[in-house]
Amino acid sequence: xxxxxxxxxxxxxxxxxxxxxxxxxxxxxxxxxxxxxxxxxxxxxxxxxxxxxxxxxxxxxxxxxxxxxxxxxxxxxxxxxxxxxxxxxxxxxxxxxxxxxxxxxxxxxxxxxxxxxxxxxxxxxxxxxxxxxxxxxxxxxxxxxxxxxxxxxxxxxxxxxxxxxxxxxxxxxxxxxxxxxxxxxxxxxxxxxxxxxxxxxxxxxxxxxxxxxxxxxxxxxxxxxxxxxxxx
Numbered sequence: 402x403x404x405x406x407x408x409x410x411x412x413x414x415x416x417x418x419x420x421x422x423x424x425x426x427x428x429x430x431x432x433x434x435x436x437x438x439x440x441x442x443x444x445x446x447x448x449x450x451x452x453x454x455x456x457x458x459x460x461x462x463x464x465x466x467x468x469x470x471x472x473x474x475x476x477x478x479x480x481x482x483x484x485x486x487x488x489x490x491x492x493x494x495x496x497x498x499x500x501x502x503x504x505x506x507x508x509x510x511x512x513x514x515x516x517x518x519x520x521x522x523x524x525x526x527x528x529x530x531x532x533x534x535x536x537x538x539x540x541x542x543x544x545x546x547x548x549x550x551x552x553x554x555x556x557x558x559x560x561x562x563x564x565x566x567x568x569x570x571x572x573x574x575x576x577x578x579x580x581x582x583x584x585x586x587x588x589x590x591x592x593x594x595x596x597x598x599x600x601x602x603x604x605x606x607x608x609x610x611x612x613x614x615x616x617x618x619x620x621x622x623x624x625x626x627x628x629x630x631x632x633x
Contacts, residue, residue, distance in 0.1 A: 487592055487601035487602075487604035487605045487608070488601065489592050489593065489601065490590055490591070490592045490605065490608075491590065491591050491592070492589055492590050493508075493509065493513055493514065493589050493590070493591075494589065496513070496514035496515050496588070496589055497514075497515055497516050498514075498515075498516070498517075498541060498616055499516040499517075500516070500517065500518070500519040501516045501517070501518070501534070502518065502519075503534075504533075504534070505517065505533065505534050505537075507533060507537075509586075509591060510576075510578060510579065510580065510584075511533065511536070511546060511548050511576055511579075511584060511586050511591075512533050512536075512537050512586070513537075513540065513586045513587065513588065513589055513590060513591050514537060514540060514541070514588045514589050515537060516534075517534050517535070517537035517538045517541065518532070518534035518535045518537075518538055518626075519538075520535060520538065520625050520626045521535060521538035521539050521541075521542060521620075521621065521622065521625040521626065522535035522536045522538065522539050522572060522625055522626050522627075522628060523622070523623055523624070523625050523626060523627045523628075523631070524539060524544055524569065524570055524571055524572050524622040524623065525571075525572065525573075525631050525632070525633055526563055526566075526573045526631070526632040526633045527572070527573065527574040527575075527628060527630040527631055527632065528574075528575065528630045528632050529574070529575065529628070529629050529630025530574055530575055530576060530577065530630075531572065531574045531628040531630075532626075532628060535625070535626050535628065536572055536574075538625070539570075539572055539622060540586065540587055540588040540615070541588055541615060541616045541617050541620070542570070542615065542617050542618070542619070542620040542621065542622055543570055543588075543610070543611045543612055543613075543615035543617070543618040543619060543620070544570040544571060544572060544587075544610075544611075544622055545567075545570070545571055545572075545585060545586070545587050545605070545606060545609055545610045546571075546572045546574075546585070546586045546587075547562070547566060547571065547572070547573045547574075547583065547584075547585050547586075547602075548573075548574055548575065548576035548579060548583070548584050548585075548586070549562060549573070549574075549575055549576065549579070549582065549583045549584075549597075550575070550576070550579045550581075550582050550583070551575035553582045553596075554582055554583065554596070554597060558596070558597045559597075561597050561598075562583065562597040565597070565602060565603065566606075567606065567610060569622065570610060570611050570622050571610070574630070580593055581593035581594060581595065582594065582595065582596045582597075583595075583596060583597060583599065583602070585602055585605045585606070585609075587605075587609035587610070587612065587615070588609075588612075588614075588615045588616060589614075590605075590608075590609050592605050
């Protein structure tokens with residue numbers, strides 16, 4: 402009768418024992434786990450890089466938007482004027498901007514733009530007429546020029562008119578031959594007012610005072626020419 406071989410270790414196709422195969426399998430399993438862990442780490446690193454890139458791109462896009470907004474709205478602390486326009490405003494286009502000496506013949510009374518003196522008028526309240534050519538330079542810088550008929554606007558009315566005006570980037574002066582008691586002018590725009598109580602003056606100032614649509618908004622309104630009759 403053949404001897405019982407059940408006590409012998411089982412052979413593998415390669416001639417190895419079951420115990421030897423188990424150790425090899427364990428090694429392969431550990432190696433596979435390490436490879437899988439490396440893959441997971443690489444995948445995590447890739448995700449982190451993508452998130453970091455996306456965040457950086459988002460920050461960059463935000464900066465670009467803020468720069469665009471800053472450029473469009475202007476770098477000064479002065480807020481942009483309200484985009485309303487009073488009834489009766491006349492607008493003029495194609496105005497030249499050459500610096501010239503001597504007298505300029507303007508099409509509007511008072512002028513609303515065109516060639517002008519290289520020296521701007523110091524903004525302020527004047528009780529005498531001011532030179533057209535210097536005042537037009539102020540309009541180029543975003544100022545509003547309010548003129549009045551000195552035969553009709555006097556005393557308390559003149560005081561009330563002064564109180565309606567901003568303290569900067571404004572010129573107030575009498576003007577002979579006006580088509581109405583009060584006329585407000587900005588670069589390329591003008592309105593004829595019935596008097597100091599005409600509420601359209603406020604609307605005009607809201608729209609055109611320091612307007613970014615002026616050729617040189619925010620340029621100096623002081624340090625230029627002080628004409629006779631400056632009150633304040």
